[in-house]
Amino acid sequence: MQHFFNDTSRVVTDVLYAASHLAPLRIADPQSGVRILIRRDWERDTLGQRQVAVLSGGGAGHEPAHAGFIGEGMLTGVISGSLFASPSMDAVLAAIREVCGPAGCLLVVKNYTGDRLNFGLAAEHARREGLKVAMVIVADDISLPDTPQPRGLAGTLLIHKIAGYHAQQQDSLENIQALAQHACERMASMGMALTPATLPGQARPDRSPELGLGIHNEPGARHIVPDSARDAMSHVVTPLATTLEARGHTDNWIALLNNLGSCSTQEMGVLAASLIDGLDPARLTQFIGPAPLMTSLDMHGFSVTLMATDDAMLTALRAPTDAPAWPGVQDVRQPDTFTPNLVARNGALQDSAPQATNATAALTQVLSVLRDARDDLDGLDAQSGDGDAGSSLVEGADAIEQALTAGRLDTAHPERLFAGLGQCLATGMGGSSGVLLSILMTATATALEHRNLVDSLWQGVERMQTYGGARLGDRTLLDALIPALQALQRDATLTEAAQAARQGAAHTATLSRARAGRAAYVPDSALEGVVDPGAEAVARVFETLARCL
CATH class of the missing domain: 3.40.50.10440 (Dihydroxyacetone kinase; domain 1)
Known part of the structure; x- marks a missing residue:
């Protein structure tokens, strides 16, 4: 039909x-x-x-x-x-x-x-x-x-x-x-x-674009190729x-x-x-x-x-x-225009931002690892999504690197560091993943004004779940992030948190049913034995931090 x-x-x-x-x-x-x-x-x-x-x-x-x-x-x-x-x-x-x-x-x-x-x-x-x-x-x-x-x-x-x-x-x-x-x-x-009209029950006539044709499919005055x-x-x-x-x-x-x-x-x-x-x-x-x-x-x-x-x-x-x-x-009139208030977009970054040597070095290593993981993550995503998870993360990493190189990302104050990361991801990383990670960083930054780092990261995770709809076991990056935070909440070391993140990422390969993201729209058979690319990226980030800090 x-x-x-x-x-x-x-x-x-x-x-x-x-x-x-x-x-x-x-x-x-x-x-x-x-x-x-x-x-x-x-x-x-x-x-x-x-x-x-x-x-x-x-x-x-x-x-x-x-x-x-x-x-x-x-x-x-x-x-x-x-x-x-x-x-x-x-x-x-x-x-x-x-x-x-x-x-x-x-x-x-x-x-x-x-x-x-x-x-x-x-x-x-x-x-x-x-x-x-x-x-x-x-x-x-x-x-x-x-x-x-x-x-x-x-x-x-x-x-x-x-x-x-x-x-x-x-x-x-x-x-x-x-x-x-x-x-x-x-x-x-x-x-x-x-193209001309198709009469019910008939094939569409094969004609090139026409100027001046009639409303009964009559030929036009001349053929054109706009x-x-x-x-x-x-x-x-x-x-x-x-x-x-x-x-x-x-x-x-x-x-x-x-x-x-x-x-x-x-x-x-x-x-x-x-x-x-x-x-x-x-x-x-x-x-x-x-x-x-x-x-x-x-x-x-x-x-x-x-x-x-x-x-x-x-x-x-x-x-x-x-x-x-x-x-x-x-x-028909010329539209009235206004100047939108975009000050908040640039508020988290500043010229000559304070730097903490260890934090800057660790962040630089994380960005390098994400770039190196691009092909692996894209390959995982190609089996469960649209094949651009690694490429999107590299976009985000490049935006962070640009701010870091320009000296505009404050690495000396955690709340300003996370706020700056949130801004870079919001503007530099495409797709819903960029928005979700920006929510995580921005909500964490807000919580850091009154809480410690681990509790603030939990606040960020809760906001991600509120806006994104995913939960533990839904085959997303949360399946690696939440186990790592649970370990840190028990006063585990970063190495132990990285191990928990790795185990959580590996567990996603046993989950054949995704409940969030593009993977939720692919057959279960396409997910069997495949690690979620977001969870894999989180595991690599924690492993890098464990080595550097």
């Missing part, structure tokens, strides 16, 4: 079924053979008496368009066809009959042949029945400048919003049609995709801006950034930043999205619509609506 579908022939039916359950809508009886959704509160003989109904629709596969934009202040209803196929004339006419009261009905139609013909023929039949119907055709695509019929893209949603607002204000059909047409003339859209999101956005934004300028619209632009289907949230965020950076901030004043608004199934691409707004249009776009998919309008 490549996609989460049930029956590929029922995809549209299933989607509309869900929409009708989750929003205040009325849906045409499935037995009718037409796909129509209408606002639940709309009555043509009451609301339709004083408000123009606004209908739109087209082929399915562009979700949330169009059903997601039904609501007060936006669409009255929609008519859906099959995937990428226009609804029939009969379906459109049935929708008009359902919503059109004395105030009339406006059809908002994307400029595709099938939509124009079926909506147009339905409008003619409706007029013969005495219904008051007008139409606006949206042709916002500028990627094919020589075509006599530019396609309708995501800019259609702006027309939905403007027409829906003025309908809510009880403007006349003629006035709403004129305002919608005015908005059409002030906007331009273009799309770009790395080297970054910024480059891709530039290919789209530059002709859009040029088009608006050529029409005499040079300021007060609003941008709509539309996800064509399968761009990740991160990709859309980067594209939004590229769009904002790619336009003059004095021109781009409002922003809609980034969001999936008019998609093309799972097309991996985006489209941008630029519209030059005036006060009336901006009022309409900003007005509230309960249409579930409308994301609202955001102002």
